[in-house]
Amino acid sequence: MPALSGLIRVMERxxxxxxxxxxxxxxxxxxxxxxxxGPADFVSKADQIAxxxxxxxxxxxxxxxxxxxxxxxxxxxxxxxxRWIVDPLDGTSNFLHGIPHFAISIAVQEPKPGxxxxxxxxxxxxxxxxxxxxxxxxxxxxxxxxxxxxxVSARSRLSEALVATGIPFMGHGDFGExxxxxxxxxxxxxxxxxxxxxxxxxxWLAAGRFDGFWESxxxxxxxxxxxxxxxxxxxxxxxxxxxxxxxxxxQILAANDSLHSRLHKLLAGSLx
Ligand code: IPD
Ligand code: CA
Ligand code: CA
Numbered sequence: 001m002p003a004l005s006g007l008i009r010v011m012e013r014x015x016x017x018x019x020x021x022x023x024x025x026x027x028x029x030x031x032x033x034x035x036x037x038g039p040a041d042f043v044s045k046a047d048q049i050a051x052x053x054x055x056x057x058x059x060x061x062x063x064x065x066x067x068x069x070x071x072x073x074x075x076x077x078x079x080x081x082x083r084w085i086v087d088p089l090d091g092t093s094n095f096l097h098g099i100p101h102f103a104i105s106i107a108v109q110e111p112k113p114g115x116x117x118x119x120x121x122x123x124x125x126x127x128x129x130x131x132x133x134x135x136x137x138x139x140x141x142x143x144x145x146x147x148x149x150x151x152v153s154a155r156s157r158l159s160e161a162l163v164a165t166g167i168p169f170m171g172h173g174d175f176g177e178x179x180x181x182x183x184x185x186x187x188x189x190x191x192x193x194x195x196x197x198x199x200x201x202x203x204w205l206a207a208g209r210f211d212g213f214w215e216s217x218x219x220x221x222x223x224x225x226x227x228x229x230x231x232x233x234x235x236x237x238x239x240x241x242x243x244x245x246x247x248x249x250x251q252i253l254a255a256n257d258s259l260h261s262r263l264h265k266l267l268a269g270s271l272x
Contacts, residue, residue, distance in 0.1 A: 011125040014057035018050040019129035030098045051088035087221035091197030100130040105199035107224035124225035126203045135203040143232035152235040153208035156258040158188045164201040166215030173217040184270035202226025206233035212255035236260040
């Protein structure tokens with residue numbers, strides 16, 4: 001394993017601190033399921049506390065960097081410095097329903113040289129508090145689960161592929177489009193999974209647990225860290241047209257090289 005950089009240490013420390021609190025709150029949420037009021041207010045507070053913890057920790061470590069926070073929005077920093085892209089709780093619906101599958105996602109995005117916009121994501125941490133797993137990557141230094149190197153799966157047959165997706169839900173996403181893609185891919189693969197946390201769909205793909213993933217309507221905080229982790233694990237990430245961009249929030253199709261082209265053929269064919 002390469003020596004952990006100071007940056008990854010900062011990110012992991014922040015994620016663990018926020019994650020410890022989320023883990024405790026998750027215990028409480030399980031009790032609140034049976035209360036008449038339900039856990040919704042409690043969960044939105046847990047989400048805010050996690051974001052505040054991450055913000056405080058990351059700001060203390062890099063005082064002049066800006067933020068893109070899911071809850072707090074964009075906070076400008078020094079335009080010549082990187083910025084943090086943070087989802088403090090990815091998998092909120094799972095958390096709310098007492099399902100132990102959620103994560104904290106933190107990415108570092110570089111400014112465009114010479115100013116005027118944002119460039120590549122160069123560092124990523126996705127921390128899953130319940131399993132205590134830290135998926136991380138740095139550009140050109142590989143993707144890792146703790147000190148073990150991550151590699152996307154080597155499966156090349158659709159008939160063996162386990163594919164994750166995000167299904168549209170109330171007020172979110174295009175059901176018609178998703179159904180067409182599902183009808184094209186579903187019958188060809190070994191299984192489709194909807195786990196409910198996009199950052200973990202990507203991290204698990206990087207770990208070879210899933211062989212492919214597609215979803216549309218995501219945001220930068222859902223995907224920025226996961227896309228770097230997948231690429232550094234040797235995977236391929238594109239939009240639905242097959243184009244590769246630094247962050248794919250609107251549409252994501254990710255897989256190992258050979259499955260990516262097979263899945264893309266099915267997906268593109270279904271939308272024609
Ligand atoms: C959601 C999760 C989910 C995806 C949704 C996201 P949140 O993020 O990543 O898997 O399907 O589109 O909004 O709201 O739990 O942070
Ligand atoms: Ca999210
Ligand atoms: Ca969230």
